[in-house]
Amino acid sequence: METAQNVVWDGIVRGYAPPDVLDIDPSLTLQTAEAAEVDPITYEVIRNSLQNINLEHGSTIQKLSISPITMIVRDFQCAILTEVGDVMFLGPYLLYLGNTLGLTTKWILENRSASPGIEDGDVFLSTDPYVGSSHQQDTGLTSPVFWGSELFCWVSNSVHYSDIGGPVPGSFCLMSQDIWQDPPCFPPMKLAEGGKVRADMEDLFLRQSRLRDTVGMDLHAALAGLSVARGRILKLIERYGAETVKAVMKRTLDAGERAFQEKLDMIPDGRWSERVYTEASVPGDPGIYVSQINITKEGDTLYIDNEGSSPQVGSINNTYAGLVGATLAPLTIMLAYDLGGVSGGVSRRVKFRPVPGTITCCDYPGAVSAAGVFNMPMVVATATGAVAKMVACADPPLREKAxxxxxxxxxxxxxxxxxxxxxxxxxxxxxxxxxxxxxxxxxxxxxxxxxxxxxxxxxxxxxxxxxxxxxxxxxxxxxxxxxxxxxxxxxxxxxxxxxxxxxxxxxxxxxxxxxxxxxxxxxxxxxxxxxxxxxxxxxxxxxxxxxxxxxxxxxxxxxxxxxxxxxxxxxxxxxxxxxxxxxxxxxxxxxGDPLDRDIAAIQIDLTDGKLSTKDALKVYGAVVNEAGQVDVDRTAEQRAMCRRERLAAATVGVSHA
Amino acid sequence: MREQVIINENLSLRRTDAGARFVCACGHDLADGSTNFKEACAVRESPTADIGEGYASFAVEMAAQMCFREFFCPDCGARLTTEVARVGDPYLWDTAPRL
Structure with a gap:
């Protein structure tokens, strides 16, 4: 199996993994200057304004979309990104989509800045999971925000569209053996130029769908979200100046990184893993497959790998973008819960060392359209297990965040x-x-x-x-x-x-x-x-x-x-x-061990009708009397007997190494 | 320098004269801290359907390939960890903190 050192992570042959320094065409000028000083009040006003702009971006999508999956379930994400595509603010929506927006934006900077160029009023659309989405249905829109002739930042969203084509309604193609049996896969292309939607590109996207009207309305809701966010950011720059707003963005990311590092300081070095099994690479397949995520903590950095995962197969694959998004989601919840959606600082301290060609990080042309309801939750769950075991080893009170x-x-x-x-x-x-x-x-x-x-x-x-x-x-x-x-x-x-x-x-x-x-x-x-x-x-x-x-x-x-x-x-x-x-x-x-559960907690569940007397005994070793009360003394005896029975039924010293 | 890492209420990694050791809350010295402590546990392996109501499925042949493993302190019987695994697969070495 190839290693991360000798493969090209270009978004074409393999998932896109951006280099530390992007290769951007010199014709595109980035706004990087920042004010040397920002007073604390101005800093907080701008920081909170940016956060609220992103929230308004999300609420605009939610209010204007018509499919329940977006309008009610909120299966989407939105973000403000720096000029080089680092995610600054995420919305409180589908967390694993957050970093995919950063990957897509960085790919556009590297691959679209020369041709067709990146200009004010552009909106790029991408359904390509090898560039940066979890599956084709999570279609990304990303738009540059210019100040004068310089690219100041990006606004971006990813929305789950109800049907984007392919062999089956809903576009989850369980029978797919490769991406050509999946719904169409569009690398980033200009949906809008100079602030105007290109009819040809809009038709190209919508023509694939069984639900043109619904998807069209949702697409325009996503465009409206970008428009609102872009307009608000420009007003913020008008008021405070580009260099001041940029200083707040950079320092907020730096602060997020420091806060994340402070939590890492509470965790011992070591390695933690989780393994989740899944079945049926396609309908009828009797095979069982492994999703595995491993986290190695060394000092102030986490290294993520997926060694132990099964080779890619059938329709049960995830791309690199999926792996990254699925891992950052539980990390954000357990170690960046206090950052208000500032995830870019977290990303700086998390390094990926993926094993390609696996169901958790597949190579082109692996089929991925079904990932949204199968493999993405599976990899999120796998990563959650590994992160939770690591955080449980942290010093109090952080360990309680597992x-x-x-x-x-x-x-x-x-x-x-x-x-x-x-x-x-x-x-x-x-x-x-x-x-x-x-x-x-x-x-x-x-x-x-x-x-x-x-x-x-x-x-x-x-x-x-x-x-x-x-x-x-x-x-x-x-x-x-x-x-x-x-x-x-x-x-x-x-x-x-x-x-x-x-x-x-x-x-x-x-x-x-x-x-x-x-x-x-x-x-x-x-x-x-x-x-x-x-x-x-x-x-x-x-x-x-x-x-x-x-x-x-x-x-x-x-x-x-x-x-x-x-x-x-x-x-x-x-x-x-x-x-x-x-x-x-x-x-x-x-x-933890069910036999250690507090008697009072068991009593509450019994009283609330959430736990049966039978399960109280079988699961928790709790003896309930005729009055419905847990008998403390008899429960202690019962639990001692359960522990003896465990050992009587167990095997010691059988190695499975 | 850490003297111990609390893994859960029953299991910790402690610095001792003999180096880092996995130790149960009952005092039982379980294993060297550089090893997979599961190898030193008393292990009960059972069908996943036996965990409780609702775990059984129509896919009996596929489910038969899986098992539920419980890892106990061999001295006091405390359940230190669990895993659902394919029958015959190695114990997952999933918790390796360092002091």
Missing amino acids: IAMADAQAYGGWIFSGLNQYGQFFVGMSAGMAAGAIPASPGRDGVDTGGLFWVPGMEAANVEENELAWPVLTLYRRENSAGAAGAGMYRSGVGAEEAWVLHGTDHLDSQIYMNESFVKNQGLLGGNPGGRAFHRLKQQTDAAAQLAAGTVPQGLDQVSGDEVPLFYKGMPAVLDPTSMWTTNLPNFAGY
């Missing part, structure tokens, strides 16, 4: 298509993960349906919003119990389950459903793994008859009919008026 693994592969939940109740073709993406569950940490339980931590701004759609947009009727949406899944000394927050029947149509196709063959979510330092994400379907049910009689079924086991065996990455499942189906977002990972 967060166990969230979802490994269930992001997106359920993707489906057909004719809606208005007779129009649509592609729906029910973000089953949006309700989320914050996993456990050292020192505290997670948060029940607390969202997905690596998409801080994500929200779950209301049931009524889904029913308005899609031809479905929600039978129930409820939290899971706090049983074995995600148990630990500190338990994960619980996930949720939702059930549906058709309403207003007689046929839909489920393109993507998350029915994991086995649990993937690793527990943290003694905790139970998270649950298995599952999606169940029954046909020929009496759900409609029960509804007509005034009863709302409250479980798949409460209706008659035949359960259809669904397999991970199975073929599209047909839904008809007799169908009832459920999707379950599992609890995520727990932390």
